[in-house]
Amino acid sequence: MKKENDDLYMDIETPADFNFAECLVHLGRSSQENLYQLNDGVLTKLLKLNGKLVLFHVIPVTGALRIEFPLGCPSVVERKMAAGYVEDWFDLKTDLREFYAMAEMDPVLSKVVQQYYGLRIMGVPDLFEALVWAVMGQQINLTFAYTLKRRFVENFGESLIYEGERYWTFPTAEAIAVLTVADLRALQLTGRKAEYILGIASAMTKGDLNKEQLLQEPDIERSLLKIRGIGAWSANYVMMKCLNSQSAFPLADVGLHNALKAQLKKERKPTVEEIIELAKNWEGWQAYATFYLWRSLL
Numbered sequence: 101m102k103k104e105n106d107d108l109y110m111d112i113e114t115p116a117d118f119n120f121a122e123c124l125v126h127l128g129r130s131s132q133e134n135l136y137q138l139n140d141g142v143l144t145k146l147l148k149l150n151g152k153l154v155l156f157h158v159i160p161v162t163g164a165l166r167i168e169f170p171l172g173c174p175s176v177v178e179r180k181m182a183a184g185y186v187e188d189w190f191d192l193k194t195d196l197r198e199f200y201a202m203a204e205m206d207p208v209l210s211k212v213v214q215q216y217y218g219l220r221i222m223g224v225p226d227l228f229e230a231l232v233w234a235v236m237g238q239q240i241n242l243t244f245a246y247t248l249k250r251r252f253v254e255n256f257g258e259s260l261i262y263e264g265e266r267y268w269t270f271p272t273a274e275a276i277a278v279l280t281v282a283d284l285r286a287l288q289l290t291g292r293k294a295e296y297i298l299g300i301a302s303a304m305t306k307g308d309l310n311k312e313q314l315l316q317e318p319d320i321e322r323s324l325l326k327i328r329g330i331g332a333w334s335a336n337y338v339m340m341k342c343l344n345s346q347s348a349f350p351l352a353d354v355g356l357h358n359a360l361k362a363q364l365k366k367e368r369k370p371t372v373e374e375i376i377e378l379a380k381n382w383e384g385w386q387a388y389a390t391f392y393l394w395r396s397l398l
Contacts, residue, residue, distance in 0.1 A: 108173055111164040112183055117196055119218020120160040122395075126222045129398055132246040134253055134268050146260060146267035149174070149181040153260055155267055156182055165190070170262065188225035191344070196220075199346075199385045203392070206381050208363055212392045221391045223341050227311040228304055229270040230342035231327070234334035235296045236289070251287040273304035296329025303327070315343060340387040349386035351375060359393035 114120075121141070128138050136145040143158040157168040167182055174182070187193060200217075203209035224230040232252070237245040256271035256279070276297065284294035303309040309327070317323040320343060324335035332352065339348035350356065357369040360378065364370065370378065382389040 108170070109166050109168040110179055110183060111161065111166050112186060112192065113164050114160075114190075114192060115196070117200070117218055118190075118192070118220065119216075120165065122216055122219040123190060123222055125398055126219070126395065130242070130246045132243075132250045134250050135270060137265065137267070144262075144267065146269050147182065147185060148258060148269050148272070149178045149185075152178060153258060153269065154178050154182060155260065155262055158186060165192075185225050188344075189223050191220040191223055194220070194344070194346070196388070199388050202381065202385060203389070208360065208378055209382075209389055209392060212363070212396050216392055216395045219392065219395055221340065221387060223344070225342065226270060227309075227314070227338075227342055228273045228276075228300065230338045231300050231330070231334075232270075232276075232297055234337045235293055235300070235329050237337075238293070238331075238334065248287060248289060252284075252289075255287065273301040276301035277305040293329070299328050311342070320345065321348075340390065346387050347384050348390075349379065350390060353390070355394050355397055356390055359396050363393065363396065 124138060124141065124143065127133075127136065127143065136143055138144075141160070144155065145158070146153060146155050148154070152174070154169070154174050155171050157166075157170060159166045159168060165186060167179075167186060169179075169182075173179075200213060203213040224233060233245075233249065236248045236252070240248075253268045253270060256275050257268045259266050259268045261267075279298065279301075281291055281294045281298065284297060285291060289297070300309070314320055314323055320339055321332075321335050324330050324338060325332070330338070333350045336348045336350040337353075339345035340350065351372055356375070360366075360375065361369045379386060379389065
């Protein structure tokens, strides 16, 4: 349930097992992040909603997240869109009781779920952003991936200044579809990745690819794999972070392998076959198992 104030804020109820501070640890993992800002436990983000730039703060209050609009009260439609975005961003609608019951009995997960209890998968609600981020992150380290994303956002996104700070939106598919490979190569993207991103932007602009359509597909992974540039890791990453698939499992993820190596106290990373065996107990919750293991590396 959402409680609205006609002035400048609205509250979104949070589950009892929600820990905002834990979620902020993930959000604060890179100093290069430019799609939101964290300041003394307050999260500030700019979105383009209903054709307008809307800036908002996300602040924890008792039993809820409060969304404040410091630049004036948006329309009812825009407030609801902002609330929906935050619900997806923090995965507030997923009931984790079954996951915790499983994980607390699991030899690999029991310690990490106790340590990071209340953490939610921090999503990427916008499909274009999720797909572009998945492509950018292929076969490079996280630091350089963030560098590429920062350049991409600051060259092609929209922005506004509030209290001396500039806030950015992620570029739209329409803004990217009109670019050339050379435009994206100038950011130090490879030619192949530039082609993939332009292809995704074109498909979304034409209406051939959208989130609502994907969510209705009987086999979402298969549909994602048809997109040029999207392989198994990227497909599962997008399913996990954008499409709320709790069974998404990026098996080839290096971070997952490193986390399992540390949790198992092994001298080598587990093989894919060993991971599949370890994960038999995680059926239906592979995405959350992966996200909690990623958290253990921060």
